[in-house]
Amino acid sequence: MSKKPEPDSFVTEITPRSQDFSKWYLDVVRRAELADYSPVKGCMVIRPYGYAMWELIQQAFDAEFKRTGHVNAYFPLFIPESLLNKETEHVEGFAPQVAYVTHGGGEKLEERLVVRPTSEAIIGYMYANWIQSWRDLPILINQWVNIVRWEKVTRPFLRTTEFLWQEGHTAHETHDEAQAETLMILDLYASTTERVLAMPVIKGQKSDSEKFAGALRTYSIEALMGDGRALQAGTSHNLGQNFAKAFDITFQARDKSVQHVWGTSWGVSTRLIGGVIMTHGDDSGLVLPPNVAPYQVVIVPIGRHNWRETVLPRAQEIRAELAAAGIRVTLDERDERPGWKFAEWELRGVPLRLELGPKDIEKSAVLIARRDTREKLGVPMDGLAVRVRALLDEVQNNLFARAVKFRDEHTQRVATYEEFKQILEGRPGFVIAPWCGSSDCEARIKTDTQATIRNMPMGATGAAPSGGCVRCDNPAIAEAWFAKAY
Numbered sequence: 001m002s003k004k005p006e007p008d009s010f011v012t013e014i015t016p017r018s019q020d021f022s023k024w025y026l027d028v029v030r031r032a033e034l035a036d037y038s039p040v041k042g043c044m045v046i047r048p049y050g051y052a053m054w055e056l057i058q059q060a061f062d063a064e065f066k067r068t069g070h071v072n073a074y075f076p077l078f079i080p081e082s083l084l085n086k087e088t089e090h091v092e093g094f095a096p097q098v099a100y101v102t103h104g105g106g107e108k109l110e111e112r113l114v115v116r117p118t119s120e121a122i123i124g125y126m127y128a129n130w131i132q133s134w135r136d137l138p139i140l141i142n143q144w145v146n147i148v149r150w151e152k153v154t155r156p157f158l159r160t161t162e163f164l165w166q167e168g169h170t171a172h173e174t175h176d177e178a179q180a181e182t183l184m185i186l187d188l189y190a191s192t193t194e195r196v197l198a199m200p201v202i203k204g205q206k207s208d209s210e211k212f213a214g215a216l217r218t219y220s221i222e223a224l225m226g227d228g229r230a231l232q233a234g235t236s237h238n239l240g241q242n243f244a245k246a247f248d249i250t251f252q253a254r255d256k257s258v259q260h261v262w263g264t265s266w267g268v269s270t271r272l273i274g275g276v277i278m279t280h281g282d283d284s285g286l287v288l289p290p291n292v293a294p295y296q297v298v299i300v301p302i303g304r305h306n307w308r309e310t311v312l313p314r315a316q317e318i319r320a321e322l323a324a325a326g327i328r329v330t331l332d333e334r335d336e337r338p339g340w341k342f343a344e345w346e347l348r349g350v351p352l353r354l355e356l357g358p359k360d361i362e363k364s365a366v367l368i369a370r371r372d373t374r375e376k377l378g379v380p381m382d383g384l385a386v387r388v389r390a391l392l393d394e395v396q397n398n399l400f401a402r403a404v405k406f407r408d409e410h411t412q413r414v415a416t417y418e419e420f421k422q423i424l425e426g427r428p429g430f431v432i433a434p435w436c437g438s439s440d441c442e443a444r445i446k447t448d449t450q451a452t453i454r455n456m457p458m459g460a461t462g463a464a465p466s467g468g469c470v471r472c473d474n475p476a477i478a479e480a481w482f483a484k485a486y
């Protein structure tokens with residue numbers, strides 16, 4: 001007998017963030033209608049509101065990829081098992097999470113097919129056919145696809161068995177070109193995440209134990225969530241010649257010698273939506289940066305029983321005016337109390353709420369409520385679109401500044417291992433400490449504190465190590481940023 005899930009109308013409140021962050025997150029995901037559980041274990045349904053956010057994220061990143069010379073393509077979902085097995089480290093890294101297709105068309109397959117956990121293998125195979133000469137290089141291809149990695153513990157957007165992402169795969173003549181591409185993408189990821197999602201990130205290199213299976217070097221962007229845990233928000237890998245050697249991707253170089261290409265791969269996923277929720281949300285629900293808000297403005301008509309006659313026509317005109325100015329706007333015409341509508345749109349994180357009643361129309365003004373500060377402002381209807389656009393920019397900038405402040409307030413540097421362990425008993429955010437480079441040391445730190453090295457920043461953020469490793473006191477190779485992570 002099948003049991004139908006209870007309608008979740010009983011979920012009238014959201015668990016306060018401070019009380020139970022994890023439950024708060026799940027409440028927000030479901031009540032804001034971003035995603036829902038599905039009958040397939042570990043797989044979520046992305047609902048239209050959540051998918052609209054994904055489309056905005058996609059558009060922003062896709063424009064950046066194209067601006068930097070990349071093109072989109074599509075490779076198959078299925079990968080012959082023998083292909084995945086060609087790069088040893090790669091297959092060892094992914095084997096525990098791989099799903100196989102064993103039957104098709106009512107028959108057992110001669111060779112099992114892997115459902116892509118990532119596409120280096122199938123793309124490497126194709127590149128071997130496509131690349132002959134240095135004139136064919138570089139190849140700069142991206143694809144927007146779904147991925148399957150069998151997960152034991154799942155959480156919507158953060159870790160699901162199937163998820164959506166983009167994966168870029170490039171091939172170059174030299175190591176230095178591949179390295180430049182890897183770091184260019186890391187910069188692109190960081191700036192786009194900060195500009196569009198208002199989510200500040202730390203750019204840096206991963207330790208060997210955290211690098212991508214089969215890569216020479218992995219770099220990541222790491223963000224800090226509202227509960228003090230870090231989120232890896234994107235990765236960029238210099239693959240060296242590992243995949244080129246496994247898949248025999250060679251080219252005739254300018255000096256006529258035959259060489260293996262140098263590769264990179266890089267990805268961001270629907271995980272970014274989880275990052276937005278946990279960076280900006282509050283006890284009332286989602287708080288969306290205008291650049292990823294499906295609706296940047298909601299218009300709520302206020303009035304007595306006859307509001308449809310008195311207020312609605314003017315509200316429709318305002319909607320049209322804002323839409324014509326390129327603002328994503330919706331008009332809530334439902335027969336519900338305004339107070340109920342306010343709570344609903346707050347929960348769904350709409351940056352600006354525009355209230356319009358008979359008195360406002362008389363005064364030729366509207367009332368605008370900001371979701372981020374809850375400030376209310378009277379704004380004249382004359383020049384409304386310009387004012388709304390400016391307010392949206394203010395909200396976007398304020399959310400970013402607020403997140404930077406939170407991140408900085410939750411980042412500290414420690415000197416001794418005692419202090420390190422003590423601080424990590426809570427959920428302090430980032431802890432910066434010198435590290436010796438030994439994976440044994442790193443593993444011991446994880447056992448003692450549950451914290452992992454998120455990355456080792458480069459450039460201005462990455463200070464030269466001072467003193468010895470925080471745990472073993474051997475000479476340090478880097479200042480590492482540690483945190484408990486999603």
Ligand SMILES: [Zn+2]
Binds near residue numbers: 437
């Ligand atoms: Zn050490």
